Amino acid sequence: TALTTAGTEITADIWFNAYGVTPNTAYLGGGDRHLEVTPELRLPGSRNVFAIGDITAIPELKMARLAQFHAEVAAANITALIEGRDELTRYEPTPDAIVLPLGPAGGVSYAPEAGVLGADVTADIKGGLYLDMYLQLLGAEAVR
Known part of the structure; x- marks a missing residue:
């Protein structure tokens, strides 16, 4: 509480x-x-x-x-x-910016150069929580 x-x-x-x-x-x-x-x-x-x-x-x-x-x-x-x-x-x-996904298809983002971005753009940016990027960075494969 x-x-x-x-x-x-x-x-x-x-x-x-x-x-x-x-x-x-x-x-x-x-x-x-x-x-x-x-x-x-x-x-x-x-x-x-x-x-x-x-x-x-x-x-x-x-x-x-x-x-x-x-x-x-x-x-x-x-x-x-x-x-x-x-x-x-x-x-x-x-500069301050944020990408806040809400599930794989929702959320909101803000970047000083672009302003507020809606759910579609946010999902395109971070809908997969950067999983593919980190898998590549670590030389790993996803376990599905």
Whole structure:
């Protein structure tokens, strides 16, 4: 059971806390527990320590899709350092956008460059929850 700020009581069989992000980094001693990173996703003052994903203090939404973008930049920069290159890739924070599927044929999306997108477009983008993309990325096959 949960109590809303308006005083309404809501009872549910299952409750998912799906809001807010507090990284489990208290042991690092930071204020809001997020880590400051350079544009190359390194910890300030460090040549070869990188941070990606929700743990970073990058001013953008904390989403798996963006963590994937962080990983691509960090991997490129680690490769550059191994190869002795000084020129590193800089990460550019991504404008807020969301794709919210509701089943395989519904939902709503928003992107600053496109505005609000309806169910058909949302289903085309994420109706399969990116399953095919992740199967390909992991070199795996679906078990059906």
